[in-house]
Amino acid sequence: MRKIFFYDTTLRDGAQTEGISFTVKDKLKITALLDAIGIDYIEGGWPGSNPKDIEFFKEVKKLKLKHAKITAFSSTKRANIKIEEDKNIQTLLEADTPVVAIFGKTWDFHVTEALKTTLDENLNMIKETVSYLKSKGKEVVFDAEHFFDGYKNNPEYAVKCLKVAEDAGSDVLCLCDTNGGCLAFEVEKIIKEIMPNLKASVGIHAHNDSETAVSVSGMAVYCGASHVQGTINGYGERCGNANLCSIIPILKLKMKTDCVTDEALKKLTEISRHVAEIANLPQSAHQPFVGRSAFAHKGGIHVSAILKNPKTYEHIQPELVGNGRRVTISDQSGISNLMYKAEKYGLKLDSKSKEVKSLIQKLKQLEHEGYQFEEGEASFELLVKKTLGIYTPFFELQKYTIEIIQKTEESFTVKAAIKIKVSGKSYESEAIGDGPVNALDAALRKVLEGIYPAIKAIKLMDYKVRVLDSKEGTAARVRVIIESCDEDKCWGTVGVSTNVIEASYLALVDSLEYKLVQ
Structure with a gap:
């Protein structure tokens, strides 16, 4: 050779x-x-x-x-x-x-x-x-x-x-x-x-x-x-x-x-991502072999087939290059997608149950409203567990306010005040931040870190906002995706609203809840 x-x-x-x-x-x-x-x-x-x-x-x-x-x-x-x-x-x-x-x-x-x-x-x-x-x-x-x-x-x-x-x-x-x-x-x-x-x-x-x-x-x-x-x-x-x-x-x-060597080949995906990080450029999700979407499956028919035999829609085993198979959830999803994800979450579901059919319909409605779970899989996991009644939120929002004080043309202060309920008891806190989302995050953490110390390990790594219908102008819906990491892994959450602060809050809360439910 x-x-x-x-x-x-x-x-x-x-x-x-x-x-x-x-x-x-x-x-x-x-x-x-x-x-x-x-x-x-x-x-x-x-x-x-x-x-x-x-x-x-x-x-x-x-x-x-x-x-x-x-x-x-x-x-x-x-x-x-x-x-x-x-x-x-x-x-x-x-x-x-x-x-x-x-x-x-x-x-x-x-x-x-x-x-x-x-x-x-x-x-x-x-x-x-x-x-x-x-x-x-x-x-x-x-x-x-x-x-x-x-x-x-x-x-x-x-x-x-x-x-x-x-x-x-x-x-x-x-x-x-x-x-x-x-x-x-x-x-x-x-x-x-x-x-x-x-x-x-x-x-x-x-x-x-x-x-x-x-x-x-x-x-x-x-x-x-x-x-x-x-x-x-x-x-x-x-x-x-x-x-x-x-x-x-x-x-x-x-x-x-x-x-x-075979061992070297298995390092390829990690090398690609690490070099991209050093270069300070995003790795292309659609890059062959090593991209995050290289072995991602969205259509229900595709997922049904790969569950029977991955060769039906994969030209190589993703593990050979250190990558992994992903099944995404969207309005093109079928029951096969949901069953695959549920198994990944350690859940045993009956594909013919009312809960599964209800969840599929709810998912499609949310995506119609602008939710996207390909980059917000943690939010989807919480949605599944909440719908099936096996997860109860760790805290409940009662109200929050955002105050922006413009001091000069180049200087302003953002203050968030929040009131939440944990185990039947109400807590209030205020915090100053670089912006509304940062201030909300700081106010939430003031209360929650004392009750749930695990939250201290969470770091917000990325924050993306997309306008979903620009024809609506300032009344358009926006989708916010937040990427968070702790010392072990990273996860994405999503929120949608006509109010960018509300959308950000929804994604932020899911990020904290996901950490606590693990």
């Missing part, structure tokens, strides 16, 4: 994503995560481009990596100067990594228009750079920039660039679809034409501008490539790079290649 090597460029290409700015500490954390799942090469950055990358290469030496080789990135030497005088190349060597990646032009159009040099001089730049780095004992990856576009325009010259790099000692010839415009069948044709003439290992580096980066990468491996470059979550400039979170399971599970 042919061994496939993964080369991650999240720390360089991924860092060029709009909205991402990794610190050195961030990059070190990601490096450790990538090493843990068996990534073979980790490209740390371009040491000649900024001080941050220089610092990373110094600090990464302190990590005790078990598998990955750290790689430094740069361009070929500049035209018409001695390589010993090229600051980029010398800084590359100072990074002191076992592997270096060099990108060079292979599209004649880029050579004459971007570099403003001759085709022969570009060949000389490739040859001298690779030879020089090999003489320094480096493993060299030659990134053939714009290779596929170059081959389409001038195949003879594009291949000549590869042969020059190969003859100079390059260990890997990585074919780059830099503009992301190639389709899989084009890549297949080109690689099959050039492979018989190459001795070095062939790699693939694809961008996602045509939504084909993953398919292009898979096709390259199918045609003989053994080195695959990409990023976690497909991060990268413009539309991103090839997504390793999709490529890895495709090559492992579907193409049956030797790449990562």
